[in-house]
Amino acid sequence: MLDERKRQVLRAIIDSYIETAEPVGSRTIARRHDLGVSSATIRNEMADLEETGYLEQPHVSAGRVPSDKGYRFYVDTLMEPHAFSPLEYLRIQQEILGAQLSLERSIHEAARLLALLTQSVSLVVAPSMDQLVFKHLQLVALEDTSILVTMVLHPGIVKNRLIRTEQEFTPEQINELSSALNQKLKGVTYRDLGPTIFSEIIRDFGEIGQVLVELLLQGLSEEKGEQVYASGAVNILNQPEFKDVDRAKALFEALEQKEHLLNVLSSASRSSGVQVVIGHENLHDVMHDCSLVTATYYIGSDVVGTLGVIGPTRMDYAKVMAAVGLVSNSLSTLLTEQK
Amino acid sequence: MLDERKRQVLRAIIDSYIETAEPVGSRTIARRHDLGVSSATIRNEMADLEETGYLEQPHVSAGRVPSDKGYRFYVDTLMEPHAFSPLEYLRIQQEILGAQLSLERSIHEAARLLALLTQSVSLVVAPSMDQLVFKHLQLVALEDTSILVTMVLHPGIVKNRLIRTEQEFTPEQINELSSALNQKLKGVTYRDLGPTIFSEIIRDFGEIGQVLVELLLQGLSEEKGEQVYASGAVNILNQPEFKDVDRAKALFEALEQKEHLLNVLSSASRSSGVQVVIGHENLHDVMHDCSLVTATYYIGSDVVGTLGVIGPTRMDYAKVMAAVGLVSNSLSTLLTEQK
DNA sequence: TTTAGCACTCATCACCGAGGAGTGCTAACA
DNA sequence: TGTTAGCACTCCTCGGTGATGAGTGCTAAA
Numbered sequence: 001m002l003d004e005r006k007r008q009v010l011r012a013i014i015d016s017y018i019e020t021a022e023p024v025g026s027r028t029i030a031r032r033h034d035l036g037v038s039s040a041t042i043r044n045e046m047a048d049l050e051e052t053g054y055l056e057q058p059h060v061s062a063g064r065v066p067s068d069k070g071y072r073f074y075v076d077t078l079m080e081p082h083a084f085s086p087l088e089y090l091r092i093q094q095e096i097l098g099a100q101l102s103l104e105r106s107i108h109e110a111a112r113l114l115a116l117l118t119q120s121v122s123l124v125v126a127p128s129m130d131q132l133v134f135k136h137l138q139l140v141a142l143e144d145t146s147i148l149v150t151m152v153l154h155p156g157i158v159k160n161r162l163i164r165t166e167q168e169f170t171p172e173q174i175n176e177l178s179s180a181l182n183q184k185l186k187g188v189t190y191r192d193l194g195p196t197i198f199s200e201i202i203r204d205f206g207e208i209g210q211v212l213v214e215l216l217l218q219g220l221s222e223e224k225g226e227q228v229y230a231s232g233a234v235n236i237l238n239q240p241e242f243k244d245v246d247r248a249k250a251l252f253e254a255l256e257q258k259e260h261l262l263n264v265l266s267s268a269s270r271s272s273g274v275q276v277v278i279g280h281e282n283l284h285d286v287m288h289d290c291s292l293v294t295a296t297y298y299i300g301s302d303v304v305g306t307l308g309v310i311g312p313t314r315m316d317y318a319k320v321m322a323a324v325g326l327v328s329n330s331l332s333t334l335l336t337e338q339k
Numbered sequence: 340m341l342d343e344r345k346r347q348v349l350r351a352i353i354d355s356y357i358e359t360a361e362p363v364g365s366r367t368i369a370r371r372h373d374l375g376v377s378s379a380t381i382r383n384e385m386a387d388l389e390e391t392g393y394l395e396q397p398h399v400s401a402g403r404v405p406s407d408k409g410y411r412f413y414v415d416t417l418m419e420p421h422a423f424s425p426l427e428y429l430r431i432q433q434e435i436l437g438a439q440l441s442l443e444r445s446i447h448e449a450a451r452l453l454a455l456l457t458q459s460v461s462l463v464v465a466p467s468m469d470q471l472v473f474k475h476l477q478l479v480a481l482e483d484t485s486i487l488v489t490m491v492l493h494p495g496i497v498k499n500r501l502i503r504t505e506q507e508f509t510p511e512q513i514n515e516l517s518s519a520l521n522q523k524l525k526g527v528t529y530r531d532l533g534p535t536i537f538s539e540i541i542r543d544f545g546e547i548g549q550v551l552v553e554l555l556l557q558g559l560s561e562e563k564g565e566q567v568y569a570s571g572a573v574n575i576l577n578q579p580e581f582k583d584v585d586r587a588k589a590l591f592e593a594l595e596q597k598e599h600l601l602n603v604l605s606s607a608s609r610s611s612g613v614q615v616v617i618g619h620e621n622l623h624d625v626m627h628d629c630s631l632v633t634a635t636y637y638i639g640s641d642v643v644g645t646l647g648v649i650g651p652t653r654m655d656y657a658k659v660m661a662a663v664g665l666v667s668n669s670l671s672t673l674l675t676e677q678k
Numbered sequence: 679t680t681t682a683g684c685a686c687t688c689a690t691c692a693c694c695g696a697g698g699a700g701t702g703c704t705a706a707c708a
Numbered sequence: 709t710g711t712t713a714g715c716a717c718t719c720c721t722c723g724g725t726g727a728t729g730a731g732t733g734c735t736a737a738a
Binding site for chain 1: 679680681682683686687688689
Binding site: 376377378379380383397398399400401 | 710711712713714717718719720
């Protein structure tokens with residue numbers, strides 16, 4: 001285990017490196033942080049810290065740089081948690097809770113805000129429709145052979161599908177079917193949809209019911225995929241570790257692989273609270289010099305989505321973790337309270 | 340005016356520069372294009388072309404590079420138009436026309452495709468709602484005090500708004516109002532909405548009508564702003580002119596200023612057909628080494644939107660123009676035929 | 679255990695010279 | 709008169725070199 005002074009030195013080095021992105025030497029620490037010992041002593045400590053794997057040296061005459069293990073220790077036990085000022089805190093919460101928006105827009109807004117706060121790339125995985133509850137379903141016959149299906153799901157999601165059919169229906173048929181469907185589906189979770197729950201409709205409405213139900217099922221299935229929203233990708237160009245265009249391009253391209261992202265995000269945060277994945281802890285090659293800070297968000301006590309931030313391993317963990325925590329909380333509050 | 344050989348030389352230089360992004364010298368032209376004259380002669384021609392402003396020289400011992408004037412001449416009279424093979428042509432058209440998508444998705448798809456074809460950033464301005472025609476309007480009372488407004492606009496746009504009201508309405512009131520509104524609005528252009536057209540509703544439904552109409556108007560106005568979709572921003576990192584991160588960042592940031600983009604795009608293409616704005620012809624500083632290729636798209640004979648591509652002035656104008664033309668045509672066809 | 683001192687390493691930067699691509703000019707040629 | 713070979717000249721690029729300085733590890737003394 002590390003003694004108190006080693007911890008102080010390690011913290012000082014990481015703080016400094018996070019701020020400046022420059023390898024930090026013993027003199028810098030001795031001057032800037034008042035540890036009451038000389039640079040030579042710090043040098044010795046640094047040598048020990050390197051030996052035990054908390055620090056690395058880009059080359060022999062450069063200062064030290066934190067290793068993944070160093071960051072991990074820093075995040076777990078060393079760093080001072082960042083506290084937003086009450087003013088900021090309120091303002092951020094307000095920004096999410098304030099506007100009366102659809103779920104999709106709220107999620108966009110959360111992503112935007114998170115990117116702004118952290119100056120990094122933010123990601124938000126929208127609730128998969130599986131977990132949402134039907135509030136209302138309405139079929140509307142448009143003048144031609146198409147039927148508009150409008151679904152209102154809790155919380156605040158409205159989905160539309162235009163279904164085209166060869167067969168013509170009278171408005172009355174549509175209306176009856178609409179009420180029947182609405183009756184059946186109100187309060188049902190999307191995931192529980194299936195042939196069984198439709199069987200009564202098919203029974204009551206015969207062939208027409210069957211056709212419509214099939215069309216419905218087919219139409220709905222297209223909407224099922226989980227969606228990831230990214231925001232603030234430009235921000236990574238401000239980070240010195242991405243001054244090399246090829247690196248930046250690699251990350252950008254990784255960000256476009258939405259399915260990959262989904263994996264990364266969802267595997268990252270199984271447990272509750274704010275999770276951190278540092279550098280090589282990440283399974284994907286491209287992300288080996290990136291860290292990921294994630295949290296889940298809730299409706300009531302059900303996890304419905306994940307959000308997170310991607311940045312260089314040299315990120316301001318305290319601040320990013322605070323931001324991710326706050327935004328996920330605010331989003332959970334919004335979704336839970338919105339009836 | 341330029342004589343035939345000067346034109347050939349200029350075309351050869353621009354073709355070569357577009358391909359390689361390297362200043363091109365007289366020897367290269369003499370070797371690669373069989374003009375039947377020596378490099379010395381070409382050197383003389385190049386000196387003339389520089390004098391008259393079609394070419395520029397980065398420094399005295401480098402080859403020549405096209406000037407904005409050079410590109411302009413190339414685009415207007417020199418270049419060979421690019422023709423997609425019938426197979427490509429069909430495939431592209433199919434990709435847009437094929438899927439039965441909502442307008443919003445079709446526009447996304449068009450942007451994605453355009454970016455893919457040109458390996459540049461593509462932009463699509465969605466039709467402003469002003470120009471769309473009401474096809475159907477439906478109010479649905481949800482169980483609490485909120486009312487769901489669903490508007491179906493031609494072509495293929497479905498908009499929802501949740502309106503919250505203190506006042507409670509019975510489902511019957513809502514239904515009556517819904518039919519009345521639908522009756523009134525069917526076939527009306529969005530732009531023609533206003534107090535006058537609502538006055539009858541207010542008259543027929545008294546205070547409740549008034550309240551609802553106000554809520555409606557207020558709700559709708561939020562949806563009015565024009566929307567720009569961008570796609571393929573990553574592609575510009577492949578262009579050698581953006582190997583410098585700061586440049587790339589500047590362009591990225593310009594792309595995020597959606598209102599700016601709207602100005603640029605809409606001022607660019609007033610007239611019909613494919614328009615090209617080259618380098619300094621563009622009014623915005625950031626875009627001085629970019630060119631913009633735009634076209635409008637239609638519903639019937641009404642211009643409803645603009646789409647375009649932004650890339651370095653050294654872009655493959657022939658190919659980009661062909662792509663922009665084809666995509667805008669396909670989109671127009673889609674919107675016009677979709678009833 | 680701490681620290682001052684010192685030799686050593688090595689990245690960075692400015693500078694230099696060779697190499698080479700490309701030009702403009704001149705003079706000869708068709 | 710237009711074309712071309714030849715040549716001097718420019719200046720970018722690139723590899724090498726040496727100075728500088730930040731930072732280290734080691735040693736010996738406090």
